[in-house]
Amino acid sequence: MSTANIEKLQQLETEYRQRIEAIDRDLHQQREPDFAEQVTQRENEDVLRSLKLEAEIEHRRVQAALDRASKGTYGECTRCGEAVEEARLAAMPQAENCMRCASAV
Numbered sequence: 123m124s125t126a127n128i129e130k131l132q133q134l135e136t137e138y139r140q141r142i143e144a145i146d147r148d149l150h151q152q153r154e155p156d157f158a159e160q161v162t163q164r165e166n167e168d169v170l171r172s173l174k175l176e177a178e179i180e181h182r183r184v185q186a187a188l189d190r191a192s193k194g195t196y197g198e199c200t201r202c203g204e205a206v207e208e209a210r211l212a213a214m215p216q217a218e219n220c221m222r223c224a225s226a227v
């Protein structure tokens with residue numbers, strides 16, 4: 123198991139957490155918009171919510187990978203149990219499946 127991948131995971135964990143917090147701050151910025159602004163504000167909120175959802179999904183994947191690292195199963199495909207390719211983990215340290223299983227989904 124490569125410790126570089128774990129360091130990257132920890133970095134990603136912080137990044138996604140901060141991104142979610144920043145989006146939350148934006149979402150909770152309450153102001154009194156006039157009628158014309160309300161539509162724009164709603165659209166902005168929709169965009170922010172979908173960005174937040176994306177970040178939350180990735181954040182969970184990163185946390186799950188860190189969890190596997192602490193259990194010593196990091197780098198094993200959660201589907202077939204084979205080793206996930208090094209290049210794949212280097213590009214996406216939170217990858218939970220090997221190339222074969224990922225393309226079979």
Ligand SMILES: [Zn+2]
Pocket residue numbers: 199200201202203204219220221222223224
């Ligand atoms: Zn697999």
